[in-house]
Each structure stands twice: as C-alpha cells, then as structure tokens.
Amino acid sequence: MGFPALAGDLLHGFVSTVEIVALSFVGALLVGTLIAVCRISPVLPLRAFGWLYVEAFRAVPLLVLLVLCVFGLPWIGLTLSPFASVVLGIALYAGAIVCETLRSGVRGVPLGQVEAARALGFTFGQSLRHVVLPQAFRVMVQPFGNVFIGVVLGTSLCAAVGAQELTYATKVLDIQGANPLVTFGLAAVLYIAVTLGSGYVFGRIERRVRFQR
Template sequence: MVDLLLNNRELIFLGLKTTLLASVIGLIGSLIIGTIMAIVQVSPLKIAKKIATAYVEFFRNIPLLVIVMFFFVVAPIYGFSFDGFWAGTLGLILYTSAFVADTIRAGIEGIPKGQMEAGRSTGLTYVETMWYIILPQAYKIVLPPLGNQFINLVKNSSILAMVTGVDLMYQGDLIASTTFQTIETYTLIGFIYLCITLPISYLMKHLEEHYTLKN
C-alpha cells in the first residue's frame, strides 16, 4: 500500500487538497446558512419562520446526490454553469446547512426564555441578544451533534466523485481502474478519510470537555 501511495502521490495529493477545500468551504457555508435559518426558525416573524422551516425540511428530505446533480446537470440548462467541484460543494452546503439549522435551533430552544427577555430589557435588539447572549450558549450545548454534522460533511464530500469533482474519492476510482489494485486503493483512500475525520472528532470531544469543566 505504501508503494501505491508513493507511485500515485500526485493524484492522491490533488484529491486530498480538493476534498479539504470542499470540506472547509462546505463547513463555513453550512454553518453560516444553518445559523441564520435556526435564528429565523425561532423568530417571532411567522412568515419568515415558515420559510426557514420549509427550507430545512426541503433539503433534509432530498438525497444529497439529487441536489448535486441539479447544480451539475439542470442549472446549466438555464444558463448557470457549475463545474464538478462547485456543483458538489454547493450541494454539500445546502444539504448540511439544513441539518446544522435543526441542530442549532434545538440548542437555542434549550436556553431559558428569560435570557432573551433580559437581553431585550437592557436595550439590545432581537438580533443583538441572539448574537451576544443566546447563540454562544446554544453552540456549547450542541457542540457534539454539530461536530458529527461536520464529520458527515467531510465523508459526504466524496459525492464530488460522481460529478468529476477531482476529489479524493474520484482519484481513488481513477487509480483503482488503472492499476487494478482495487482492495489496496480503496483501503488507502478509506485510511486517508479516517486521518481527516478522527482529528475533528477528537477536537470536538476536547472542546466539549473544556466547556463542561468551565461550566
């Protein structure tokens, strides 16, 4: 397996770089959109609340592959062209943000309502109270499930291989088809994914323990 890695290091490195880039962009994008949707879901504005809830339910209940193929196949028909990388990454953002929104919403709802009222009574707006008082506490509560969502995002980034996204899985398929070392190749690719996700898992566990001891 070491020889396989050394002989195909350029392809594997390119795939790893693409996977990490898609994962980081997907993580940031899904966290931002997910947080916004979570805030809107618990807002007093009924119309906005319904729209956010519809967004979350829609993307939670559609296969990731369908979303990715929409950007890769359907969008170009209407003049919006995306390469495999961006089709996969945008699909990851929309799909993961729905789960992130649901997770953060649960955290927000776990905060006593009196804290929102206390924040508003000091002169803070709804958004300011949510940003400075509610969200920091909500993030601490949902840190473990949020970490699981980010690990799932990294694993789900392999969907880029379906749309020639030149990611780690795509390069693995290419190497396996040219070297005929199928077992060794996919074992190596699986090990590399493990090397990416395990540090995230340990980091989230460390943060959880840190905040638990701090509280």
C-alpha cells in the same frame, strides 16, 4: 503503477477533499445559522421559509442535490466549476442539518436569560447576537462535530458528478490498473484519519468551552 505515483494521485485527491470539506462546512454554518434565525423569528413568513427550507433539503438525497447543482445550474444560466458546484450542494444540504442542530441549542438557553435581555431593552436581533446564539453554539459543539463528519463522508458522493476528490482519484487509479484493494484501502484509511481527527478536535473544543460556561 508505482507506489510514488499512486500516493501522489491519492494525496492530490485528499487535498481536494479537505478543501471541499472546509468550504462546505463553513458554508453550512452560515446557511444553517441564517435559516435557524428564520425558524425562531417572530415574523411568520420567515418562520415558514425556514421550515420549508429544512423540510425540502432534508427530503432530497445529497447525491440528487449534487447532480442538480452540477448539471442543473447551467440550465438557468449559472455556470460553476464542478468543485464550486459540489461545495454549494453540500453546504445547502448540511445547512438544513446545522439549522436543526442549532435550534436544539437555542431551546437549551435558559428562558430567564432571554427575558433578562428583553428587560434590558435588547431587540430580537441583539438578544440573538449577544445572548442566545453564543450559548447555543457552545452547547452544540459536539453535534456540530457530527455534522462535520457527515460532510466528510458525504464528499465521497462528489465522485459521481465528476468532482476530483479522494474517491474520484481512487476510481481513476482503479481504471488505470491499480489494485483496488490497495487504492480503496488507502482511501478508507485517509477517511478514518480525518473523521477520528475531527472527532478529537471537536471533543477538545467542547471540553474547553464547557469550562468557560
């Protein structure tokens, strides 16, 4: 197999990986924020639901969750493409990690600011939206970067359920006779580039918001 064809297949898989990472991470932020709000809610059933969600999804390996999303959802009448299924699975899994990360940031918000918001007549939701969550997100930028890197590395498991991302493309090339040292070596370089690049970006964001606090 020539290098142009090899590079083209790897590039296609890399683009799919980037798409999965972007959609999964955004979904994880949304899910994690919602679950974090439930966990700190004064309403007991919501707190119980948030605790149960986090404990359940942190106790299930990501690969098992991906298998359930890809092959189990059609059994209940919800048919999604492999791409959408793995995005959903990673978002739900990483959402539990985002929840606990954000909850740690909420604990770091000075209690006096929360009490001041209550004194001004803010409701629980208004206090979260205008006082607590903005500060928690700023404090947790770097930990969110670690979650992002975890999502990047987690996408490699998508190859086991047939999602056509970078690791899947590498396995196909290996089956077609390409040198596995070359294909997996190039895949490793691409993963390293994404993780190092994302670490740098989140570090820049963290320094910028630090000066704004």
